[in-house]
Amino acid sequence: xxxxxxxxxxxxxxxxxxxxxxxxxxxxxxxxxxxxxxxxxxxxxxxxxxxxxxxxxxxxxxxxxxxxxxxxxxxxxxxxxxxxxxxxxxxxxxxxxxxxxxxxxxxxxxxxxxxxxxxxxxxxxxxxxxxxxxxxxxxxxxxxxxxxxxxxxxxxxxxxxxxxxxxxxxxxxxxxxxxxxxxxxxxxxxxxxxxxxxxxxxxxxxxxxxxxxxxxxxxxxxxxxxxxxxxxxxxxxxxxxxxxxxxx
Numbered sequence: 001x002x003x004x005x006x007x008x009x010x011x012x013x014x015x016x017x018x019x020x021x022x023x024x025x026x027x028x029x030x031x032x033x034x035x036x037x038x039x040x041x042x043x044x045x046x047x048x049x050x051x052x053x054x055x056x057x058x059x060x061x062x063x064x065x066x067x068x069x070x071x072x073x074x075x076x077x078x079x080x081x082x083x084x085x086x087x088x089x090x091x092x093x094x095x096x097x098x099x100x101x102x103x104x105x106x107x108x109x110x111x112x113x114x115x116x117x118x119x120x121x122x123x124x125x126x127x128x129x130x131x132x133x134x135x136x137x138x139x140x141x142x143x144x145x146x147x148x149x150x151x152x153x154x155x156x157x158x159x160x161x162x163x164x165x166x167x168x169x170x171x172x173x174x175x176x177x178x179x180x181x182x183x184x185x186x187x188x189x190x191x192x193x194x195x196x197x198x199x200x201x202x203x204x205x206x207x208x209x210x211x212x213x214x215x216x217x218x219x220x221x222x223x224x225x226x227x228x229x230x231x232x233x234x235x236x237x238x239x240x241x242x243x244x245x246x247x248x
Contacts, residue, residue, distance in 0.1 A: 025129040028143050031171045032119045037201035041120040043246040044201065048238040050112055057113055060246065068109045081109050107182075116203070116238050119164075119173055126150045132163065137175060137222050141168040144219060163218040172202075177221045179214070187211040189221045189230055199243040206236040 023031075033041075047056045054069040065082040075091040086106050088097050097105070114121055122129070132144040142165040149160065165175035177189045190206040197203075209230035211221060224230050 023131075023143075025131040025145055028131065028145060028166055028171070029119065029122050029129060032166055032173065033123065035171045035202070036119050040200045040245055041117070044199075045244040045246070046117070046201070046241070047243075048116060048203075048241045050116070050236075050238055055109075055112055055116070057117065066109055066113050068112070079105050079109055081106050115206070115236065118176075118204075122147065122164075132219060134168075135165060135219075135222055137165060137226060140174070142166060142174070142222075143168060146218070161218060163221075165222065173204075175222065175225075177218045179218060185214055187214055187216060187218075187221075188233075189225055190236070191225070194237075196241075198241055199245055201243055203238060203241055205238065207232060208234045208236050 037044075042059055042061060045056070045058045047054065049055070054067075056065075056067040056069075058065040058067075063083055065080060067081075068079045070077040070079075078089040078092075080087045080089070086097070086102050088095050088105070121127070126149050128148045128150060130146045130148075132146045135142045135144050145164045145166055147162040147164065160178060160180045162176060162178045164173050166172065167174055172192070172195070174192050175190065176192075177187070179185070179187050187210065189209040189211060191209070192204040192206055194205040195202060209225065210233040211224065211230055216224070221230070
């Protein structure tokens with residue numbers, strides 16, 4: 001009887017310990033951001049090249065500026081998104097852009113910077129986070145974290161859904177998936193590779209996979225990936241990355 005009591009107490013103690021150690025979605029994101037760069041993001045100027053275009057982000061506390069530079073037959077086009085809105089310059093001269101195109105350009109610029117700077121941004125006010133459960137990919141343990149966006153502050157893509165696989169020990173985003181609705185919609189699964197740390201900020205590239213069935217639940221994509229049922233669509237590579245940290 002005494003041994004049964006001791007065993008019951010051990011089980012209860014273990015259960016309490018596991019419950020105590022269970023992290024919330026907020027805590028998981030905080031650890032992941034801290035691991036990838038933390039406060040370095042808040043005062044960093046980051047430049048990189050993606051698909052022949054140049055991108056630049058400047059953050060100074062709560063202020064931000066996101067740029068994209070395109071060179072074509074007309075010259076140099078520079079798109080700027082900041083706290084104050086959107087502007088387009090052609091050879092340094094401000095040009096007028098129709099409202100419908102402002103939405104398109106802003107969304108495109110935000111998207112590239114969003115993925116390049118992950119996990120930074122996952123604590124923005126418009127982000128809704130939910131711990132969906134646990135998963136294993138290639139024998140590694142992951143938290144499954146779902147992210148949606150509020151209509152207020154979430155931009156034109158606030159209907160989109162994201163799922164992140166965050167390593168339980170390393171607190172890195174090794175896989176992610178998302179469902180989007182623009183341009184007839186689609187489903188993507190990404191595997192991170194080529195991690196590197198530049199001046200305290202972690203960057204990765206992605207292998208970008210497609211799932212044709214739009215009704216597939218995002219949580220199923222890890223199994224489909226392991227079964228080889230996702231088609232490799234492209235590689236998302238950021239090149240010539242430069243980071244400058246503002247001295248506090």
